[in-house]
Amino acid sequence: MSADVHPCLDAASSEPLHPAAREVFSAAIESGYADPRRLHHDGRRARLLLDNARQSVAESLSVRPDEVTFTTSGTEAVHRGLLGLHRGRAARRHAPADPAAQPSTAPPSTAGPPTVLPSAVEHSAVLHAVDWLRDASGGVAPPTQSAQSIPVTGTGLVTAEAVREAFGTLSAPPTVVAVQHANHEVGTVQPIAEIAEALESLAHQDPAAGQGAPYGPVPLFVDACAGAGRLPLPTGWAALAASAHKWGGPAGVGLLLVRKGARWRNPFPVDDRVDPRTSGFENVPAILAAAAALGAMVAERDELAARQAALVDRIRHQVARLPDVEVVGEPVRRLPHLVTFSCLYVDGEALVGELDRRGLGVASGSACAASTLQPSHVLAAMGSLSHGNVRLSLGRETGADTVEAFLAALPEVLAELRGRVGM
Amino acid sequence: MTEAVDLELDCRGLLCPLPVIELARRYCDVPLGGVVAVVTEDPAARVDVPAWCRMRGQEYLGEDTAADGVPRYLVRRTV
Numbered sequence: 001m002s003a004d005v006h007p008c009l010d011a012a013s014s015e016p017l018h019p020a021a022r023e024v025f026s027a028a029i030e031s032g033y034a035d036p037r038r039l040h041h042d043g044r045r046a047r048l049l050l051d052n053a054r055q056s057v058a059e060s061l062s063v064r065p066d067e068v069t070f071t072t073s074g075t076e077a078v079h080r081g082l083l084g085l086h087r088g089r090a091a092r093r094h095a096p097a098d099p100a101a102q103p104s105t106a107p108p109s110t111a112g113p114p115t116v117l118p119s120a121v122e123h124s125a126v127l128h129a130v131d132w133l134r135d136a137s138g139g140v141a142p143p144t145q146s147a148q149s150i151p152v153t154g155t156g157l158v159t160a161e162a163v164r165e166a167f168g169t170l171s172a173p174p175t176v177v178a179v180q181h182a183n184h185e186v187g188t189v190q191p192i193a194e195i196a197e198a199l200e201s202l203a204h205q206d207p208a209a210g211q212g213a214p215y216g217p218v219p220l221f222v223d224a225c226a227g228a229g230r231l232p233l234p235t236g237w238a239a240l241a242a243s244a245h246k247w248g249g250p251a252g253v254g255l256l257l258v259r260k261g262a263r264w265r266n267p268f269p270v271d272d273r274v275d276p277r278t279s280g281f282e283n284v285p286a287i288l289a290a291a292a293a294l295g296a297m298v299a300e301r302d303e304l305a306a307r308q309a310a311l312v313d314r315i316r317h318q319v320a321r322l323p324d325v326e327v328v329g330e331p332v333r334r335l336p337h338l339v340t341f342s343c344l345y346v347d348g349e350a351l352v353g354e355l356d357r358r359g360l361g362v363a364s365g366s367a368c369a370a371s372t373l374q375p376s377h378v379l380a381a382m383g384s385l386s387h388g389n390v391r392l393s394l395g396r397e398t399g400a401d402t403v404e405a406f407l408a409a410l411p412e413v414l415a416e417l418r419g420r421v422g423m
Numbered sequence: 424m425t426e427a428v429d430l431e432l433d434c435r436g437l438l439c440p441l442p443v444i445e446l447a448r449r450y451c452d453v454p455l456g457g458v459v460a461v462v463t464e465d466p467a468a469r470v471d472v473p474a475w476c477r478m479r480g481q482e483y484l485g486e487d488t489a490a491d492g493v494p495r496y497l498v499r500r501t502v
Contacts (some may be wrong), residue, residue: 228491375439385471385474386471
């Protein structure tokens, strides 16, 4: 089947390339091939294109150009952002009182090294990075439901109160708190500004931070991969990560934002490239295309979000009327393009397969649909049913006809699959 | 867990959603107030048995282990 007659309802995994990115991409393959660090004509042209992309992204997201770093993926942006804040904080925490003294290599005085405190519903890229920090053997352990994480409500919300309570259970403040902008599986949008305020007030209450407090509030890392370009960015973060292929840019471009003045130190070997926060030869054509897609997405965001939110509302309403089906996540405070639900007595893998046979491509958080055979840690943290799970996400070109086709197919598929097991 | 179990469902070796399907098929075999136990290694059951109870108005009592160490999930029939 061609892409035209196989409408994909999985834009949250990857949005098709935006037409604005396609034109820029093909032009920049010719004009942006050179090493942007070279001083010859083609090198200076590549550098100009790279600087233009940085400026464009900064304008699209209302940040400073010097806060913008391009990485090779959203995952890499998450790792650099999170681990860089951890390194910046840990280095400061361990610094000797006398600034003239040699850098200390002594371990911190608290029981166990302070580490990152993630919410329970972070993307596995965040949880893997936290495990990697914990695991002296180099992060070979599988991602665990983090030993210490901030619990969520039944709709997947990380409240500022939950952050305060999680601090109360720790023997020492964490180095970084990691809370996503919006959840990638259920769409819940997190109250980032409120959480940042809670971190501010916790710093003021920390008795150890009294006179001459050596460091301010615990920095907040925000994984914004699911919502960047679709919703305005939140405020209150020290570093933030996003991924171009989720907003209609090409794969292979991530975005790391580090707030001016945030204490961030490169967690990986440095490279002698244009931007010292990243490494490797810059993919100028893809970066330029990512910036163009972001600009186009932001320009049409309000109209697109309104249209998608109305379609998702219809899906939420119709699906909830089916027997033994539960729609999960926040009903209003959510990503505009994404809806998730779980169906009792149905195998998630079979559900994905049957819908795909009818030309409807969806994702699933069910264990049987996962390579790990573990149920989604997001659904588990919310206490939601994990089997028979479907995540449906609309692309910018997904129309009402596709949504209606899905709504027509779902009851049939459910009846068939439940009939097979006698339910 | 000190609950007296009225019916134990051996779902060892069954993967999701089969343990929950077995629970849904058999819970009516105990009287109201009776306790059904689901014994399974399926990691999804830890999430899905409590979720089934919530969706079907039954009471989830918690988890213990069978004699062979396999997790056992206890449900009180309330409707």
